Each structure stands twice: as structure tokens, then as C-alpha cells.
Amino acid sequence: MSSYPIDSVGLVTPQRMAFNTPLPLACGKSLAEYELVYETYGELNASASNAILICHALSGHHHAAGYHSEDERKPGWWDSCIGPGKPIDTRRFFVVSLNNLGGCHGSTGPSSVNPQTGKPWGGSFPVVTVEDWVHSQARLADALGIRQWAAVVGGSLGGMQALQWAISYPERIRHCVAIATAPKLSAQNIAFNEVARQAILTDPDFHHGEYNAFGVIPKRGLMLARMIGHITYLSDDSMGAKFGRELRSERLNYDLTSVEFQVESYLRYQGEEFSGRFDADTYLLMTKALDYFDPAARHDGDLAKTFAAVQADFMLMSFTTDWRFSPARSREIVNALLAARKGVSYLEIEAAQGHDAFLLPIPRYLQAFTGYMNRIEVD
Amino acid sequence: MSSYPIDSVGLVTPQRMAFNTPLPLACGKSLAEYELVYETYGELNASASNAILICHALSGHHHAAGYHSEDERKPGWWDSCIGPGKPIDTRRFFVVSLNNLGGCHGSTGPSSVNPQTGKPWGGSFPVVTVEDWVHSQARLADALGIRQWAAVVGGSLGGMQALQWAISYPERIRHCVAIATAPKLSAQNIAFNEVARQAILTDPDFHHGEYNAFGVIPKRGLMLARMIGHITYLSDDSMGAKFGRELRSERLNYDLTSVEFQVESYLRYQGEEFSGRFDADTYLLMTKALDYFDPAARHDGDLAKTFAAVQADFMLMSFTTDWRFSPARSREIVNALLAARKGVSYLEIEAAQGHDAFLLPIPRYLQAFTGYMNRIEVD
Numbered sequence: 001m002s003s004y005p006i007d008s009v010g011l012v013t014p015q016r017m018a019f020n021t022p023l024p025l026a027c028g029k030s031l032a033e034y035e036l037v038y039e040t041y042g043e044l045n046a047s048a049s050n051a052i053l054i055c056h057a058l059s060g061h062h063h064a065a066g067y068h069s070e071d072e073r074k075p076g077w078w079d080s081c082i083g084p085g086k087p088i089d090t091r092r093f094f095v096v097s098l099n100n101l102g103g104c105h106g107s108t109g110p111s112s113v114n115p116q117t118g119k120p121w122g123g124s125f126p127v128v129t130v131e132d133w134v135h136s137q138a139r140l141a142d143a144l145g146i147r148q149w150a151a152v153v154g155g156s157l158g159g160m161q162a163l164q165w166a167i168s169y170p171e172r173i174r175h176c177v178a179i180a181t182a183p184k185l186s187a188q189n190i191a192f193n194e195v196a197r198q199a200i201l202t203d204p205d206f207h208h209g210e211y212n213a214f215g216v217i218p219k220r221g222l223m224l225a226r227m228i229g230h231i232t233y234l235s236d237d238s239m240g241a242k243f244g245r246e247l248r249s250e251r252l253n254y255d256l257t258s259v260e261f262q263v264e265s266y267l268r269y270q271g272e273e274f275s276g277r278f279d280a281d282t283y284l285l286m287t288k289a290l291d292y293f294d295p296a297a298r299h300d301g302d303l304a305k306t307f308a309a310v311q312a313d314f315m316l317m318s319f320t321t322d323w324r325f326s327p328a329r330s331r332e333i334v335n336a337l338l339a340a341r342k343g344v345s346y347l348e349i350e351a352a353q354g355h356d357a358f359l360l361p362i363p364r365y366l367q368a369f370t371g372y373m374n375r376i377e378v379d
Numbered sequence: 380m381s382s383y384p385i386d387s388v389g390l391v392t393p394q395r396m397a398f399n400t401p402l403p404l405a406c407g408k409s410l411a412e413y414e415l416v417y418e419t420y421g422e423l424n425a426s427a428s429n430a431i432l433i434c435h436a437l438s439g440h441h442h443a444a445g446y447h448s449e450d451e452r453k454p455g456w457w458d459s460c461i462g463p464g465k466p467i468d469t470r471r472f473f474v475v476s477l478n479n480l481g482g483c484h485g486s487t488g489p490s491s492v493n494p495q496t497g498k499p500w501g502g503s504f505p506v507v508t509v510e511d512w513v514h515s516q517a518r519l520a521d522a523l524g525i526r527q528w529a530a531v532v533g534g535s536l537g538g539m540q541a542l543q544w545a546i547s548y549p550e551r552i553r554h555c556v557a558i559a560t561a562p563k564l565s566a567q568n569i570a571f572n573e574v575a576r577q578a579i580l581t582d583p584d585f586h587h588g589e590y591n592a593f594g595v596i597p598k599r600g601l602m603l604a605r606m607i608g609h610i611t612y613l614s615d616d617s618m619g620a621k622f623g624r625e626l627r628s629e630r631l632n633y634d635l636t637s638v639e640f641q642v643e644s645y646l647r648y649q650g651e652e653f654s655g656r657f658d659a660d661t662y663l664l665m666t667k668a669l670d671y672f673d674p675a676a677r678h679d680g681d682l683a684k685t686f687a688a689v690q691a692d693f694m695l696m697s698f699t700t701d702w703r704f705s706p707a708r709s710r711e712i713v714n715a716l717l718a719a720r721k722g723v724s725y726l727e728i729e730a731a732q733g734h735d736a737f738l739l740p741i742p743r744y745l746q747a748f749t750g751y752m753n754r755i756e757v758d
Contacts, residue, residue, distance in 0.1 A: 027633030127633045187618035187642040188610060194643040195606045198650070201636060202599040204583055209635070220581040224603065227574045231567060239566035245673065252671065254406030254506045256588070256663045257580060260670065263566040264573040271577070284635045291639065292631065294624065323702075 007083045008075060009041040009066035009090050014106065017143055023101075023136055026129040026292070032115060036140055037106030038062050038098035041082060042090035044145070050378040051146040052088055053137060054078065054097035055154030055161035058229070058286045059278060061105035064097040065090075080361040087369035088153065092378060096144065101136050102128045102286070104279035111212065111279060123209015123281055130157075130293045134164045138172065150376050151175035155358035156325065157286065160293045163333070167295050170311040175376055177315045177369075180322055180358040182329035183303055183336070184294040189324065192232055193287040196225035200280050209281050218280045223271035225283055230270050235321035235354030239263060296336075303336035313343040315372045317365065319357040320350050345372060386462045387454060388420040388445035388469050393485065396522055402480075402515055405508040405671070411494060415519055416485030417441050417477035420461060421469035423524070429757040430525040431467055432516060433457065433476035434533030434540035437608070437665045438657060440484035443476040444469075459740040466748035467532065471757060475523065480515050481507045481665070483658035490591065490658060502588015502660055509536070509672045513543045517551065529755050530554035534737035535704065536665065539672045542712070545689040546674050554755055555691040556748075559701055559737040561708035562682050562715070563673040568703065571611055572666040575604035579659050588660050597659045602650035604662055609649050614700035614733030618642060675715075682715035692722040694751045696744065698736040699729050724751060 004010040017036050024030040039062050044051060054064050056077075065082035067075055082088045082095055099107040102125060110125040141149065152165040152173050159181025166176040185193070200206055203221030207214050234242075243263035252260055259265045299305040314337055318330035327348045337344040347368045351357040357365070383389040396415050403409040418441050423430060433443050435456070444461035446454055461467045461474055478486040481504060489504040520528065531544040531552050538560025545555040564572070579585055582600030586593050613621075622642035631639055638644045678684040693716055697709035706727045716723040726747050730736040736744065 123635060127635065129633075184624060186615055187622040187624065187640070188613075188615040190624070190640050191606075191610045191618060191642050191646055194640075194646055195603060195610065197635070198606065198647070199578065199603055202603070224574060224578055224581070227570075227577065228607065231570045231574065234567075236565055236567040239570060243566040245563060245566065245569070254508075254667075254671075256502060256506065256576070256660075256667060261566070261569050261573075263570050267570055267573055268577070281635075288635060292633075 003070055004067060007085050008079065009083050011070075012039050012041065012063075012066040012068065012076075014039050014062060014068070016106070017140060019136075019139055021139075023132070023139070025126050025132045027127045029126040031101070031108065031126065034101060034108035034136070036098050036101070036108070036136065038096055038140065039064065039066075039076075040097075041065050041095040042093050044094040045378060047379040048146050049148070049150060050093050051141075051144070051149050052093045052095045053141070053149050053152045053165070054082070054088075054095060055133075055137075055152065055158035056097070056100065057154070057156035057158045058290065059274070060158065061103060062097050062099040062107075063105070065095070077359065080359070081366070081369060087366055087373050089370075089373065093150065093373075096140070096146070098137065098140060100128070100133045102282055102289075104282040109279070110209070110281035110285070120212060122212060125281060125285065127288050127292075128285060129289055130160050130164045131168060133161055133289070134168050137161070137165075138169055141172070147172065149173045150378055151177055151373070153177040154181075155179035156181055156355065157290055160290075164293075164295060166310040166312040166314070167306060170309050173312045175315065176312040177372065178333065179317045180319055180325050180330075180355055181333075182325045183296060183333050185290055190291050192228060193291055196228050197284055197287055199224035199228070200284060206280065209284075211280065217275070219275045222275035222278060222280050222283060226274035226278075227267045227271040230267060232324045233355045235323065235352060237321055238352045238354050241352065303332065304339035307337055307340040307342055310340070310342055314345070316344065316346045317358075317368065318348050319353070319355070320348060321352055322355045322357060324355040382449055383446060386464050387458065388462050390449075391418050391420065391442075391445040391447065391455075393418050393441060393447070395485070396519060398515075398518055400518075402511070402518070404505050404511045406506045408505040410480070410487065410505065413480060413487035413515070415477050415480070415487070415515065417475055417519065418443065418445075418455075420444055420474040420476075421472050423473040424757060426758040427525050428527070428529060429472050430520075430523070430528050431472045431474045432520070432528050432531045432544070433461070433467075433474060434512075434516075434531065434537035435476070435479065436533070436535035436537045437669065438653070438662075439537065440482060441476050441478040441486075442484070444474070456738065459738070460745070460748060466745055466752050468749075468752065472529065472752075475519070475525070477516065477519060479507070479512050481661060481668075483661040488658070489588070489660035489664070499591055501591060504660060504664065506667050507664060508668055509539045509543045510547060512540055512668070513547050516540070516544075517548055520551070527551045527553060529757055530556055530752070532556040533560075534558035535560055535734065536669055539669075543672075543674060545691040545693070546685060549688050549690040552691045554694065556694045556751065557712065558696045559698055559704050559709075559734055560712075561704045562675060562712050564669055569670050571607060572670055575607050576663055576666055578603035578607070579663060585659065588663075590659065596654070598654045601654035601657060601659050601662060605653040605657075606646045606650040609646060611703045612734045614702065614731060616700055617731045617733050620731065682711065683718035686716055686719040686721055689719070689721055693724070695723065695725045696737075696747065697727050698732070698734070699727060700731055701734045701736060703734040
């Protein structure tokens with residue numbers, strides 16, 4: 001008897017795929033060999049026409065739904081959207097979710113061994129871009145016998161991968177679902193990333209990315225990076241509603257180091273918890289992938305031209321209080337797709353939770369998401 | 380022959396005032412003795428009815444206008460608003476601008492010697508609040524023979540001091556000019572301050588605030604704090620207009636440490652420059668003063684009640700793209716003043732520059748500011 005909720009994909013076991021054909025990267029280097037860790041939910045149908053690829057965001061990984069064991073406290077990071085009867089319905093779809101190259105959850109990344117040196121890559125792991133990821137994901141699709149995805153789906157940095165799929169492999173993706181994303185970062189977005197990176201790079205325990213060799217981790221830098229990130233994931237309103245100016249204890253301490261307000265306590269906890277579980281070199285790589293994403297750059301900044309050859313249908317969703325990737329950024333994409341005469345649905349969802357909303361079970365969001373996914377045809 | 384612009388107050392010399400009556404502080408401690416550094420521009424009239432107090436913001440100081448020497452490259456921080464023919468016209472007004480207690484520009488602060496120990500205060504300097512500052516400024520007014528200010532004027536944290544003046548000393552202020560400010564910080568505002576503080580507090584060179592004794596400064600922490608602050612001073616739009624995604628060199632470097640975009644280069648420069656000239660303990664104190672400001676807390680959060688006894692007329696100004704202290708925050712103050720049946724003018728100024736706008740010579744802003752100040756009566 002299973003103890004998992006009936007709308008859960010239940011127990012899942014991560015799988016691993018090794019690749020030996022060198023992968024050329026945007027930076028000019030190439031990865032001679034690499035492994036990708038992934039999970040699947042549901043069953044691939046006979047025509048392999050029901051496969052969905054999930055792309056993760058900055059701190060995400062392959063574990064998107066279900067549980068790794070009965071002891072696991074929380075399910076995968078997008079469990080609210082993947083499972084029987086959920087927007088990505090595993091009774092209809094075969095879902096693939098991977099950890100991207102450069103990650104710290106099992107796929108080849110900074111903590112893996114560089115076969116050329118016999119030592120961990122550390123800070124010398126090559127910079128990987130959204131486009132590099134999409135190429136690596138295409139090879140995973142080949143290996144799994146998936147010629148064409150029914151849909152590629154992602155939020156935030158994951159949404160960028162979904163867009164890049166439509167651009168790089170027009171014939172291999174029928175639907176592109178890009179949520180709370182942007183066609184490229186704004187100067188402010190890059191600025192926040194840069195502060196996070198500087199926090200890590202200037203931590204004396206960073207040791208040029210070779211901290212593992214020194215038996216330390218740049219905990220302070222990672223903590224600060226996460227605190228900054230976290231502020232940008234929430235809306236001013238949602239922080240206000242959640243914490244306001246609520247005090248941690250009844251009286252103010254009036255000193256420089258005490259935590260006075262609940263919001264400070266929350267942020268410190270988030271930062272510390274994250275610094276214990278995430279790799280600093282991976283954090284740097286992920287922020288760089290965000291910064292570099294700019295598919296229109298190759299077309300003189302013309303996004304409509306960039307989409308000229310895409311064949312997929314698009315579903316874009318954004319959230320009203322998301323100031324990291326605001327609705328205006330999604331509308332840039334929608335307008336470019338319309339100008340390129342592509343099929344596109346767009347929904348701006350009223351939600352107080354800021355950028356984080358894409359991870360949350362907001363009824364209007366789940367309903368629209370479900371509606372779109374249900375209309376995707378599978379043989 | 381002077382080489383200063385004709386609308387400049389010209390050469391100014393900072394002055395210093397010592398106080399020996401203990402100043403009780405909100406934290407429960409008191410300062411037995413202290414000094415305030417200040418500058419004055421213009422002439423105090425016979426009835427002392429033309430005095431204007433300038434209150435500075437987080438990283439400000441007493442040097443608001445004019446030049447300390449002919450070699451000085453840049454004039455005081457608010458030179459665009461103070462001088463002959465400028466909004467605060469020194470042909471009419473006698474202007475007083477001080478460095479607040481806890482500052483690092485000459486007034487008693489962390490780098491001053493604690494008379495009880497004979498050593499610099501460092502991290503043990505007592506936490507000072509906006510209210511403490513206002514009390515210390517009232518004593519400075521006493522010493523200068525100013526019974527009542529024609530106006531107390533400030534932007535941002537300076538605006539909070541102007542508001543507090545109207546509340547704490549209703550009979551000593553005829554006009555309160557509060558620009559780009561808020562009645563209290565939001566959770567998001569506090570969160571940004573907390574990240575900045577954590578950057579400093581976790582810098583190994585901080586040494587519990589006693590870095591001077593160790594011959595170091597927490598440069599990394601201060602740099603990060605300033606970078607974070609700087610992002611919140613600018614609008615997304617103004618960063619976009621100023622930097623966009625402009626590259627620093629023609630080609631991308633595709634590595635983790637290079638500066639790729641102009642905005643990164645700008646932020647690093649701002650951070651590094653600041654870390655060499657500002658004191659870390661003072662930075663902590665200033666952010667705490669911001670966090671603690673909440674004059675309505677004593678009136679169950681009712682801002683209208685808080686203003687019940689004020690006698691000043693108010694002028695509030697805000698800037699459309701300021702997301703640190705948005706127009707909505709100024710409107711909270713305006714609405715409370717209206718509910719309390721006080722005289723208030725309010726102007727929301729179209730400006731792309733974000734919070735920084737209050738320091739900039741924006742025509743509509745200077746015009747409205749001038750208009751209000753010109754209507755202030757002096758004997």
C-alpha cells in the first residue's frame with residue numbers, strides 16, 4: 001500500500017545517461033564526455049508522441065515530481081504541476097526532467113572529475129549556455145527515442161530553455177510553454193546576478209572555485225547570493241503580507257547584529273539553508289547562463305526574426321507582481337511571435353507572490369496550464 | 380576672483396560644535412558628550428526666521444553645497460538644489476547642513492574615541508535613531524540661536540528626519556519638505572538592508588566592528604552593500620537606458636570572473652570606490668536607523684494620529700520610477716496628513732532615474748521645489 005497522495009507520481013528513481021560524443025559549447029571549448037541525471041514520470045506511448053521535457057531554473061534539478069523515498073519530507077519542486085490530473089498529466093504524458101550540465105545534483109558539473117586532469121573541475125568547468133543545455137537535452141531525447149517533444153516546458157531560466165528549443169530545433173518541439181520568463185535579462189537583472197557572483201567570488205573561502213580542495217565552502221558568499229536572489233523572487237506586497245514589520249521578539253534590541261524583524265530571520269534562514277546544499281561554482285554558472293541568454297543577438301536584436309523559423313505553438317504565462325521577469329517581458333516575446341505570425345496564447349495571472357508564483361498552486365494558473373496541456377494532441 | 384559658478388555658494392568651511400549635556404538615546408544608552416560637524420550657507424537674518432535645516436540620507440554628510448577648496452572636483456551632494464537662485468536660495472535663506480551622529484565625516488561616530496574607554500567606539504557605538512538625530516539637531520539649532528526652522532528639508536532617510544521634526548518639535552518647524560521618502564520601511568526595504576548588513580557582518584575583516592584595531596577594513600562587505608544599495612537607487616528603466624546589455628568589450632569572454640556587461644563594470648567601480656571612503660560601522664548604523672523609523676508605531680500604526688499635533692505645512696515630492704520609496708509611500712503620508720487636516724502639497728514627478736532622482740537637476744522637480752520654497756515667508 002502506497003502512502004503517497006493519489007495525485008502524486010509516487011516513488012521515483014533518478015536515472016543516469018552517459019554521453020561519449022564530444023559536446024561543443026558556445027564558449028569554444030567542448031565536453032569530451034558527460035552524464036545527465038534525469039527522472040521520468042508516466043509512460044512513453046508507442047509513437048513517442050507524448051513526451052514532455054521539463055527544464056529547471058537557477059537552483060532547480062531533475063527531481064521535479066514525486067518522492068525519492070517514503071521518508072522524503074517534500075515532493076519534487078514542481079509537484080503541484082506534474083502528476084495524475086495535474087496540468088502536466090502523467091496519465092497522458094511521458095515526462096522527462098533532467099539536471100542540467102554544470103549542475104550540482106548529479107549531472108556532470110564542477111564537482112565531477114575532469115577526465116583530462118583526473119581532478120574535479122571546480123572553477124574550471126566550462127561556462128555553459130542555454131543553447132548548450134538545449135543541445136545536451138536533444139541528445140538525451142535521441143537516447144530516449146524521442147524524436148519530437150509534445151512540449152518543452154519551463155519557468156524562469158527554464159522558460160528560456162523552452163524558447164531556445166523552439167528556435168534551435170523547430171521540428172522537434174510541437175508546443176513551447178514558457179512561464180515567467182524573458183527574452184533576455186535587463187541591466188537590472190544582470191546587476192543582481194553580478195552582486196550575487198561578487199558575494200561568492202570575494203568570499204575568502206572561494207579559492208578561485210577550488211574550495212573543495214581546501215576542505216571549505218564559500219558559505220558566506222552563497223548565503224548572501226541566495227538572500228539577494230530571494231528578495232527578487234518575492235514581491236514587495238507578498239513580503240509585506242508575509243512579514244510586514246513584524247518583530248521577532250516583543251522588544252527592539254537596538255543593536256547592530258540582532259535580528260529585529262521576522263523578514264530578516266526568514267532571509268538568514270533561507271540563505272544559510274541554501275549555502276549548505278548548493279554548490280557555489282554551479283551558482284556562478286547558472287547566473288552566467290541567465291546573463292548570456294539573448295537569442296535575438298544573432299538577428300540584430302530582432303526577436304520576431306529570431307522566431308521566423310519556429311514551428312511550435314506557444315503558451316506564455318506571467319504573474320502580475322513578478323518584478324524579476326515582469327509581464328512586460330513576456331509581452332515582448334508574445335509581440336515578437338505575433339509579428340512572426342506564430343501561434344501564441346498568453347495569460348497574465350493575477351498573483352501576489354511575485355516570481356515565485358510559477359512554482360505555486362495558484363488556481364487560475366493551474367486551470368489555464370491544465371487547459372493548454374489538455375489540448376495538446378497525442379497519438 | 381572666484382572660479383566658482385555664479386549660482387554656487389562657493390568656498391565653504393565646515394564648522395564643529397561640541398555638546399556636553401548627555402543625549403539620551405532611544406536604545407536606552409546616552410551619549411555623555413559629542414560633536415557635530417556642519418556647514419552653513421547664506422546669512423541668518425536678524426529675527427532668525429530664515430533658517431533651513433538640511434538632513435542627509437544614508438551615505439550623505441554635511442557637505443551639501445559649494446566647494447571645500449578650488450581643487451575640489453565636485454561640489455557638495457545637493458549643490459543642484461542649494462545656492463543663489465536655486466530651490467533653496469541662499470540669498471534668502473540661511474542653510475544649515477550637518478553630519479549626523481554615528482556618521483563617518485567628522486561628527487561623533489564609530490571612529491571617535493569613547494571617553495569612557497579612551498579607545499574608538501567601533502562596533503560599540505550606540506545605535507542611533509531618526510528621533511535621536513532630530514533631538515541632536517534641536518540642540519544644534521539652540522546653539523545657533525535658531526528657535527524655529529523656516530523649513531526642515533530632506534530626501535530619503537533625510538525626509539524621515541524632516542517628518543520626525545514636525546512630529547517631535549511641532550513649534551520649531553514651519554515647513555517640512557520630505558522628498559522620496561516613506562513613513563516606515565517595507566519588508567522588502569528591510570530585507571535589502573539586512574543583506575547589506577550581512578555582507579559587512581560576515582566579512583572576515585569586520586572583526587565585530589573593531590576592524591580599525593586590526594588595521595583592516597571590511598572592504599568586500601562594504602562593496603557588496605553598496606552594490607546592492609545602488610541597484611535599489613536606480614530604476615530598471617534607467618539602468619536599461621544607461622547600460623542596456625552593452626558589452627564591455629567586443630566579444631564575450633564566457634568565463635566566470637570577467638566583466639562582460641557595462642553594468643557589471645559600473646557596479647563594481649561604485650562598490651569599490653565606496654568601500655574606500657565610507658565606514659562600515661556607520662553603514663550598519665544608518666541602515667538600522669532606516670529600519671527602526673516608524674513614528675506611527677507609538678499610535679497603533681495610525682499615521683494620521685501621529686500627525687495630530689503637527690503645526691508645519693508639508694511639501695511631499697516623489698518620483699514615478701522610484702521603487703525604493705515609491706510614490707505610493709509618499710501618498711500614505713499625504714493621506715494621513717489630509718486625514719489629520721494639515722496643510723500639504725504633493726507632487727509626483729515624472730522621472731526615469733529612480734530613487735536617485737531626488738539628487739538630480741530634473742527641471743520639473745527644481746521648478747516645483749523652487750516654487751514651494753519661494754512662498755515660505757521670512758521676516
